[in-house]
Amino acid sequence: MTTLITSDQQASCRMGCGACCIAPSISSPIPGMPSGKPSGIRCVQLNEQNLCMLFGDARRPAVCSQFDFDKEVCGEDREEALATLYGWETATAG
Numbered sequence: 001m002t003t004l005i006t007s008d009q010q011a012s013c014r015m016g017c018g019a020c021c022i023a024p025s026i027s028s029p030i031p032g033m034p035s036g037k038p039s040g041i042r043c044v045q046l047n048e049q050n051l052c053m054l055f056g057d058a059r060r061p062a063v064c065s066q067f068d069f070d071k072e073v074c075g076e077d078r079e080e081a082l083a084t085l086y087g088w089e090t091a092t093a094g
Contacts, residue, residue: 013069017078018042018050020067023085025093028061030054039089 021043027036031054032044045053045060054060074081 016050018046019078019081019085021046023082024089030061031059
């Protein structure tokens with residue numbers, strides 16, 4: 001069974017997933033990654049539990065703040081979320 005985070009800051013995110021902090025490229029500067037983040041590279045702000053250390057922080061990129069858990073995107077598990085997000089990245093690259 002999958003555990004979901006239910007705090008105000010990470011409502012409905014799947015605990016330990018972090019797919020949205022690994023699969024997509026992020027062109028906005030991130031603390032510790034001033035040029036953004038390439039697809040497939042783990043964000044330096046993702047902690048050992050795969051949780052964003054910038055939740056609630058004004059330095060968090062807008063694209064990250066605007067991403068919400070969605071069953072259509074995140075699927076049933078982390079692997080499904082990674083596959084969907086990598087698919088989007090491939091479809092929009094270029």
